[in-house]
Amino acid sequence: MLHHMISSGPRPVAPFSHAVETNGFVFVTGQMPTDPEAPDAPLPEGIEAQTRRVMANLEIVLDGIGLGLEHVAMARIYLTQFERDYAAFNAIWPTYFEAGKLPARTTVGVTALAVGALVEIDLVVKRP
Structure with missing residues (x-):
């Protein structure tokens, strides 16, 4: 098993x-909408901006x-x-993937996330 930082x-x-990587699968810890270059800066405003920052952070890790x-x-x-942001999130999500090749997905409404975030995303990835 490989542990990646x-x-x-x-x-x-x-x-x-x-x-963490094992047997060709990579489990990516949920990422927050923090800026790696300014981790103590305020979070971006709104679900769209926070989703873009989370996706950028996932891309950095990957x-x-x-x-x-x-x-x-x-x-x-x-x-x-969840009710306020679900539609806006869904409008952004598919733009990160090739048409017709969206990953499987579960979306859950939660009461709170670390650092006061509106969104967190974790991934299961398969190494080719």
């Missing part, structure tokens, strides 16, 4: 590895281990304002 990746908000979003098999999305 990406030097250019987001600063962890808890004790974890950015990703790139750090030689993978990309095209390798994502499953995603779990956590939204603190």
